[in-house]
Amino acid sequence: xxxxxxxxxxxxxxxxxxxxxxxxxxxxxxxxxxxxxxxxxxxxxxxxxxxxxxxxxxxxxxxxxxxxxxxxxxxxxxxxxxxxxxxxxxxxxxxxxxxxxxxxxxxxxxxxxxxxxxxxxxxxxxxxxxxxxxxxxxxxxxxxxxxxxxxxxxxxxxxxxxxxxxxxxxxxxxxxxxxxxxxxxxxxxxxxxxxxxxxxxxxxxxxxxxxxxxxxxxxxxxxxxxxxxxxxxxxxxxxxxxxxxxxxxxxxxxxxxxxxxxxxxxxxxxxxxxxxxxxxxxxxxxxxxxxxxxxxxxxxxxxxxxxxxxxxxxxxxxxxxxxxxxxxxxxxxxxxxxxxxxxxxxxxxxxxxxxxxxxxxxxxxxxxxxxxxxxxxxxxxxxxxxxxxxxxxxxxxxxxxxxxxxxxxxxxxxxxxxxxxxxxxxxxxxxxxxxxxxxxxxxxxxxxxxxxxxxxxxxxxxxxxxxxxxxxxxxxxxxxxxxxxxx
Amino acid sequence: xxxxxxxxxxxxxxxxxxxxxxxxxxxxxxxxxxxxxxxxxxxxxxxxxxxxxxxxxxxxxxxxxxxxxxxxxxxxxxxxxxxxxxxxxxxxxxxxxxxxxxxxxxxxxxxxxxxxxxxxxxxxxxxxxxxxxxxxxxxxxxxxxxxxxxxxxxxxxxxxxxxxxxxxxxxxxxxxxxxxxxxxxxxxxxxxxxxxxxxxxxxxxxxxxxxxxxxxxxxxxxxxxxxxxxxxxxxxxxxxxxxxxxxxxxxxxxxxxxxxxxxxxxxxxxxxxxxxxxxxxxxxxxxxxxxxxxxxxxxxxxxxxxxxxxxxxxxxxxxxxxxxxxxxxxxxxxxxxxxxxxxxxxxxxxxxxxxxxxxxxxxxxxxxxxxxxxxxxxxxxxxxxxxxxxxxxxxxxxxxxxxxxxxxxxxxxxxxxxxxxxxxxxxxxxxxxxxxxxxxxxxxxxxxxxxxxxxxxxxxxxxxxxxxxxxxxxxxxxxxxxxxxxxxxxxxxxxxxxxxxxxxxxxxxx
Numbered sequence: 003x004x005x006x007x008x009x010x011x012x013x014x015x016x017x018x019x020x021x022x023x024x025x026x027x028x029x030x031x032x033x034x035x036x037x038x039x040x041x042x043x044x045x046x047x048x049x050x051x052x053x054x055x056x057x058x059x060x061x062x063x064x065x066x067x068x069x070x071x072x073x074x075x076x077x078x079x080x081x082x083x084x085x086x087x088x089x090x091x092x093x094x095x096x097x098x099x100x101x102x103x104x105x106x107x108x109x110x111x112x113x114x115x116x117x118x119x120x121x122x123x124x125x126x127x128x129x130x131x132x133x134x135x136x137x138x139x140x141x142x143x144x145x146x147x148x149x150x151x152x153x154x155x156x157x158x159x160x161x162x163x164x165x166x167x168x169x170x171x172x173x174x175x176x177x178x179x180x181x182x183x184x185x186x187x188x189x190x191x192x193x194x195x196x197x198x199x200x201x202x203x204x205x206x207x208x209x210x211x212x213x214x215x216x217x218x219x220x221x222x223x224x225x226x227x228x229x230x231x232x233x234x235x236x237x238x239x240x241x242x243x244x245x246x247x248x249x250x251x252x253x254x255x256x257x258x259x260x261x262x263x264x265x266x267x268x269x270x271x272x273x274x275x276x277x278x279x280x281x282x283x284x285x286x287x288x289x290x291x292x293x294x295x296x297x298x299x300x301x302x303x304x305x306x307x308x309x310x311x312x313x314x315x316x317x318x319x320x321x322x323x324x325x326x327x328x329x330x331x332x333x334x335x336x337x338x339x340x341x342x343x344x345x346x347x348x349x350x351x352x353x354x355x356x357x358x359x360x361x362x363x364x365x366x367x368x369x370x371x372x373x374x375x376x377x378x379x380x381x382x383x384x385x386x387x388x389x390x391x392x393x394x395x396x397x398x399x400x401x402x403x404x405x406x407x408x409x410x411x412x413x414x415x416x417x418x419x420x421x422x423x424x425x426x427x428x429x430x431x432x433x434x435x436x437x438x439x440x441x442x443x444x445x446x447x448x449x450x451x452x453x454x455x456x457x458x459x460x461x462x463x464x465x466x467x468x469x470x471x472x473x474x475x476x477x478x479x480x481x482x483x484x485x486x487x488x489x
Numbered sequence: 490x491x492x493x494x495x496x497x498x499x500x501x502x503x504x505x506x507x508x509x510x511x512x513x514x515x516x517x518x519x520x521x522x523x524x525x526x527x528x529x530x531x532x533x534x535x536x537x538x539x540x541x542x543x544x545x546x547x548x549x550x551x552x553x554x555x556x557x558x559x560x561x562x563x564x565x566x567x568x569x570x571x572x573x574x575x576x577x578x579x580x581x582x583x584x585x586x587x588x589x590x591x592x593x594x595x596x597x598x599x600x601x602x603x604x605x606x607x608x609x610x611x612x613x614x615x616x617x618x619x620x621x622x623x624x625x626x627x628x629x630x631x632x633x634x635x636x637x638x639x640x641x642x643x644x645x646x647x648x649x650x651x652x653x654x655x656x657x658x659x660x661x662x663x664x665x666x667x668x669x670x671x672x673x674x675x676x677x678x679x680x681x682x683x684x685x686x687x688x689x690x691x692x693x694x695x696x697x698x699x700x701x702x703x704x705x706x707x708x709x710x711x712x713x714x715x716x717x718x719x720x721x722x723x724x725x726x727x728x729x730x731x732x733x734x735x736x737x738x739x740x741x742x743x744x745x746x747x748x749x750x751x752x753x754x755x756x757x758x759x760x761x762x763x764x765x766x767x768x769x770x771x772x773x774x775x776x777x778x779x780x781x782x783x784x785x786x787x788x789x790x791x792x793x794x795x796x797x798x799x800x801x802x803x804x805x806x807x808x809x810x811x812x813x814x815x816x817x818x819x820x821x822x823x824x825x826x827x828x829x830x831x832x833x834x835x836x837x838x839x840x841x842x843x844x845x846x847x848x849x850x851x852x853x854x855x856x857x858x859x860x861x862x863x864x865x866x867x868x869x870x871x872x873x874x875x876x877x878x879x880x881x882x883x884x885x886x887x888x889x890x891x892x893x894x895x896x897x898x899x900x901x902x903x904x905x906x907x908x909x910x911x912x913x914x915x916x917x918x919x920x921x922x923x924x925x926x927x928x929x930x931x932x933x934x935x936x937x938x939x940x941x942x943x944x945x946x947x948x949x950x951x952x953x954x955x956x957x958x959x960x961x962x963x964x965x966x967x968x969x970x971x972x973x974x975x976x977x978x979x980x981x982x983x984x985x986x987x988x989x990x991x992x993x994x995x996x997x998x999x
Contacts, residue, residue, distance in 0.1 A: 370594070384630055389656070390623040391608075392630075399619070399663075403558070406667040414667070418660040425656055429633065429649070437637045437645055468556050475557035 008070035011077040014051040014085065015125050021047040022118040029111035037111040041096050044114035048093045048121065055089075058082035059477055064484040073193045074132040083331050083481040084128040084258035087338050091250035092121045094342045097451055098349055099243040105356055108154055116153075117247065120146035124255035131266065133182045133192040136259065140178070140223070143252055144171050150247065151240040163239025170222070170232045178219025184212030185267075194267040202270040213268055213275055220263065223256035226316060227285035230309045234293070237305035242358060245301060246345035249308045250338050257312070257334060261319055261327060265485055272322040279320040280413055284420070286313030291423035295430075299360050300348055303427065304341075307386055310424050311337055317417055318401045321408035327482035329404040332474050333397035336467075340394055343459030344382040350375055350456070352446025359444050362431060367440025375444075376435045378460045385463040387428035388421055393467030494551050496563040496614045499532045499577075500607050507603035515595035519588060522599035526580040529606065533577035540570055542957050546965060547679055550616065559619035559676050567958035568743060568813060569613040572736055575820045576609050578944070579732045583725035585937045586828055590724060590835050591639060598639060601631040602725065609733050613740065618666050618676040625701075625737060626659050632726075632734070640721035647721040650714045658704030658711070665697035669749075682748040682969070691753035698746050699757070706738030708761075708798060709768035712791045719787035720840075724831025727783060731790050732824035739797050739816050743809070747801065748969050754802065755973040758888075761802040766895040768795035773902035777909065782830045782840045785910055786823060789866065792899050793819045799896050800881025804974045808884025809963045810956055815877030817955060818948055822865045822874060825941040829859045832934055833914075836927045842910065847919035852929045856915045858938045863911045865945045867904045873948035888977040 009016065025040050032039075058068075059082045068078040096114055103109035119142060126139025148171065152164025186192050188209040189200035201209060222229040237245045268275055290310025297303040315337070318330035351359040359365070369376035385394030398421065405414040462470070506525030510518040540548060550564035565573065583602060591598050608631070611624030629652055637648035670676045673684045686694065704711045715735075719727050747754050769792050776788035793815060800812035832855065833848070834840055849856035865872035868879075878900060886893035919925040930938065948955060 369597075389626060389630055391627040395623070395626075399667075400558070402664060403667050403671075406664065407671050411664065411668060415661065415664050418664055419657065422653060422657045422660060426649075426653060429652055432633075433637060433645060433648070436634060437648070471557040472555075 004070075007067070008075075011068065011070055012075075014054045015122060017047060017051055017054065018118055018122040018125065022115055022122065025118070026115050029115060032111070034110045037109045037113070038100055040111050041100055041114040044118050045093050045096050047118065048089045048096070052086055052089045055082045055085045059086070059480065064480070064487065066487075068484070069131065071135075073195055074135045075126075075129050076131045077129055078484040078487070079477075079481040080258070080262070080327075080331075080485040081125075081129040083477060084254055084334075085125055087254045087335060088121060088124050088128070088251045091254065091338050091342060092117050092247065094346070094455055095243050095247040095251070097455060098246065098346055101449060101452070102241060102243050102349060102358075103154075106154065106156070108156070113150075113153060116146045116150050120150065120247075121251065124251060127255045128258040128262070130259070131194040131262070133186065133194075133197075133267075136263070137175075137179065137182065140256075140259070141175065143255060144175065144223075147171075147248065147252060150244045151236055153244060154241045157241075159239035160241060163236045166232055166239075167236045174219050174222030174229065176219075177215050177222070181212045181215025181217070181219060184208055185216060186212075188212060194262070197267040198270050201268065205271050205274055209271075210274060213271065214278065216263060217260070217275060217278055220256060220260045221282055224253060224260060224312050224316075225309055226282040226312050227289040227309065228282075230286065230289065233309055234297075234302045234305040237308075238299055238301045238360075242301065242345060242349050245304075246342060246349075249304065249345065250341045253308065253312070254334050254338060257315055257319075257330070261330060262485065264319060265322065265327065269322075276320055276322055279316050280410075283313045283316035283320055284413070284416060286310065286316065287417055287420045288313075288423070291420060291427070294424070294427040297427070298362055300351075300362050300365070300431075301360055303362065303431070304344055304348070307344075307424070307428075308341065311386070314398055314401050314417065314421075317405050317410075317413060320413065321404045321410060323404065323408050324479075324482045324486050325407050326401075326404040327485055328475070328478040329400035331478035331481055332400045335474060335478070336393060336397040336462075339459045339462040340382055340385050343378065343456060343463060344386070346452055346455045346459065347375060347379045347382060350446075350448040350452050351444050352448070353443050354445050356446050362434060364441060364443035365431070365435050366438035367442075368435040368444055370440050371442055372444060375456075378456050380432045380435060381460050381463050383428040383431050387425040389425070391465040391468075393463045393465070393470075396468065396471060494563075495532060495536055496549050496565065496610075497551055497561075499529055499536075499573075499610055500563075500614070502528050502532070503580075503603035503606040503610075507600040507607070510596045510600040510603065513596060518596040518599045519584070522584045522603055523581060525603055526577070526584050526606065529610075530577045530581055533574050536565075537570065537574055537958075540565075540567070540958060542567070543961060546962060547616070552616075559617045562616040562620060562677065563614045564616045564679075565614055567960070567962045568740070570958050571813065571817055571955055572613045572733075572740055573610055575736065575817055576606065576613070576733045578940070579728060579820065579824050580606050582824070582828070582937045582941065583728050585933060586728060586831055587723065587725040588933060590831065594638065598635070601635050602729070605631040605635070605729060609729075609737075612737055616678045618670060618678060618681065621678065622659070622663055622666060625741075626656075626663075628734065628737075629655060632730070635726045636718055636722045639723045639726070642721070643717070644721040647714075647717040651718045654704050654711065654714045655701075658701040661697040662701035665694045669694065678744070682744075684749070686750060688752045691750040692756065695746055695750040695753035695757060698741065698750075699760075702738040702741035702746065703764075704738075705741065706735060706794050706798060707791060708738075708764050708795065709771060709791065710764075712768070712772070715791060716784050716787040719790075719827070720781060720783045724827060724834065727787075727827040727831070728824040731787075731827055732820040735790065735794055736816050736820055739794070739801065739812065742798065742801050743812070743966070748966055751970050751973040754970070755804065755975050758802045758804070758975060761798050762889065762892045765795040765799040766892060768792060769799075769896050769899035770902070773899050773906060776906040777902065779906075780842055782842055782910065782914070783827065784840075785842075785906060786826045786830065789903065789906065790819065790823050792903065793823070793866075796878055796881055796896055796899060799885050799892060803881070803884035803888045804967075804970050805884050805887055806963055806967045807880050807887070809966060810959065811877050811880025811882070811884055813877075813959055813963070814873070814948070814952060814955065815881055818865065818873035818877045818945070821941060821944050821948070822862055822872075825858075825862045825938070825945070826866060828937060828941070829855070829862060832930070833927065837923060842913050844921060845914045845924050846917045846921070847915070848924070848927070849915045850919055851925055852927060854930050854935075858930075858942055859911065859915055861942050861945060863907045865949070867907050868900050871946070871949045873945045873952075876949060876952045888975065890978055 123142030154160035294306035615621035868874035
């Protein structure tokens with residue numbers, strides 16, 4: 003009975019593993035000729051996973067029956083919300099990848115498989131309620147990620163990105179493990195619920211160190227300042243579809259994981275980590291904004307923008323309240339749409355030789371040569387800057403609302419004032435596309451799939467997105483409530 | 490009439506027009522924009538005719554719980570009505586002014602303008618705190634594009650300055666709004682207007698709102714984006730900037746700062762007065778030495794808006810009503826002045842004052858209109874400028890005779906720079922051959938100038954049409970402010986005027 007229940011809850015993960023293994027065999031048998039077919043199959047698998055996970059968002063995703071394997075794993079509404087976002091991001095990345103790699107004859111069958119296994123790792127991350135399970139999920143995701151970053155193996159930048167990502171990622175994993183071992187040493191358990199109980203009351207110095215190291219390791223994964231250095235290099239070097247993936251899915255997974263660790267495992271000592279999160283949030287907002295100003299490569303710019311956005315999401319975490327968590331989830335959902343929209347637009351920027359255009363200066367006058375594409379990119383930029391009436395504003399709105407409700411008015415005021423710095427470079431891109439004379443660098447055509455993805459994300463970012471707010475609010479509220487089961 | 494969501498309709502028409510403009514070619518975009526703005530003008534007049542003066546404070550209310558955390562709540566009182574009328578009145582004129590002047594990317598231009606209209610009307614009609622914010626802030630995007638794409642030489646610098654200044658001002662307001670919604674438990678503006686926030690919190694909230702409205706207004710010393718934006722914006726952009734966008738600051742003070750934080754408003758009145766006095770004198774002097782006509786009018790706008798802020802914080806009915814009328818009058822007059830500059834700019838492509846001269850000889854009708862608007866700007870009795878300035882200065886005088894004295898110098902200086910401008914442009918000899926060759930007003934320009942000229946005279950001769958709808962709302966605001974009204978220094982004692990009949994009797998006995 004117990005096993006039956008557990009296997010039922012784990013259906014999406016089971017499907018991902020089996021599908022991954024079977025497709026791996028197919029890939030081994032058929033070779034790269036089957037790459038496209040495997041990609042399509044992988045997207046279908048992700049869609050089915052999404053369908054499987056969706057019911058947990060409702061009433062089924064809360065309460066003690068969501069915990070299985072002796073408290074190591076929890077399939078609650080919170081995990082379901084994050085998983086849906088992850089599946090959407092991974093599927094979008096798979097959809098845009100073939101067109102990109104085909105031009106280098108580099109579309110190999112491993113690509114969709116790596117994405118699938120990485121997604122499996124992320125599923126484990128967002129559902130893990132035990133330090134061991136957490137680490138397994140994190141490594142599964144990261145290892146696939148390292149390979150993905152260097153996927154374009156003939157390209158120096160891509161290899162360099164993969165190597166950097168690997169070395170720094172290994173370091174972060176080490177820090178995380180060190181922190182986890184300290185936490186285990188001072189609490190005597192690896193389960194989040196056990197740690198929560200053991201940490202209540204007086205906080206020993208060793209446990210404090212454990213908390214700090216665990217959070218530092220996780221801060222690397224979400225690329226929060228001061229552990230953000232790798233982000234621009236890896237985002238620039240990695241093939242653009244992979245960057246799309248990095249900026250969306252693993253980030254969501256790592257943020258969800260951080261939230262669960264902070265609120266569940268360390269929930270009894272919120273005061274101990276709140277100041278760390280507040281610092282990381284403000285530093286990310288400011289460094290992300292200042293760093294982006296000097297960038298001339300659009301991918302690097304979006305990398306800094308993602309650091310900036312992580313800062314805003316962390317403000318929701320700093321609240322340590324259910325509203326804050328709900329706000330984070332809403333922000334993440336909007337962030338996924340903005341990121342995918344942004345990178346898909348970047349992927350559509352091709353020059354006459356069908357190469358990617360990445361220099362921001364080459365976008366000059368895009369509004370006259372490619373008005374629709376420019377309008378979509380401008381929508382992304384204004385939305386990222388959080389200018390109403392675009393929907394990006396709503397993410398910032400809910401996060402700051404949660405901060406004000408948690409009496410962190412000063413944090414909210416500083417954070418929002420710093421967002422004006424960010425607006426500077428976002429409107430710079432718009433300026434180059436709309437105000438400058440055309441240079442006619444971007445002339446390549448894009449296929450319908452890209453347009454469909456871009457159109458869908460642009461529709462979400464448009465003012466029509468506000469019609470989703472009630473729905474998003476309910477789902478995220480339910481998800482956040484399921485995380486606060488211990489209260 | 491009751492069932493028709495007329496305010497939503499007014500927001501929808503330009504919005505749909507904006508989308509339509511994006512997909513059609515230039516001439517069709519012009520026509521669509523004109524038709525959409527004219528429909529809104531008609532709807533605005535319908536709104537005016539159906540507005541029940543003396544009826545409930547909030548009319549034409551709509552409320553749809555469409556969103557989480559806030560709702561689609563619209564509704565207007567007299568103050569909003571007057572400003573909505575101003576917006577819908579100026580919009581078709583702006584479209585007309587851009588008919589020939591804008592040659593490139595017409596569809597996008599018209600779309601930006603129509604979007605702008607939707608957002609402006611939304612600001613005045615919103616009854617929900619966050620809906621207001623979204624409209625208020627959303628105006629940045631179309632205005633940024635209008636200045637940046639179709640502006641003059643330094644348009645990029647001006648557009649950045651405009652965007653970042655106003656954004657920084659407004660984000661602090663957002664935090665204050667979030668706090669207020671949390672404290673009061675509602676986002677409904679009419680409810681919040683009657684909510685008594687703790688006095689200690691009022692100060693911070695007031696400052697946060699001040700940061701936003703002072704930039705939009707614009708008050709000295711955060712006015713510097715305005716001359717840059719004006720000079721670089723196309724004519725219609727300037728008209729809408731001066732005519733309506735600046736009014737958002739004043740509207741913000743009258744809708745939020747004063748009724749929601751009366752005690753803090755009284756405490757900070759000295760700040761407002763101080764900045765207003767500096768602005769009146771300083772920007773008037775700056776205007777006096779400008780070579781660029783648009784810049785001159787831009788600085789004069791700052792000076793006029795300073796009289797608005799002084800009048801608003803006079804804490805009495807004359808001041809409030811006067812400030813409203815100055816806003817209305819300034820909207821029409823400065824819009825008209827920018828248009829008169831635009832007309833000769835279209836002909837000669839320069840705004841240097843020295844390049845003109847003697848235009849009353851070859852363009853007599855043009856000079857006539859220019860004269861009318863110059864006089865209205867100076868505040869000549871019989872024009873709209875006089876009514877508003879007189880009322881607001883009367884209001885200010887009751888509170889502080891010194892402030893009134895300093896602000897009145899603005900009228901004198903205003904006469905100085907405006908008449909000086911007029912003399913250099915319209916009088917004297919025709920020095921330049923190209924200026925002498927300029928033709929007088931075309932029928933299209935007549936169609937723009939005539940309504941503006943008539944409305945200047947209308948407000949000047951019979952302001953009751955515009956004061957009547959706001960009277961009740963100003964009285965309500967005045968009553969709300971009574972708890973915090975500071976003591977004035979003029980020590981006015983109501984005189985015991987002899988009854989008219991007694992006077993008549995005395996006259997008869999003599």
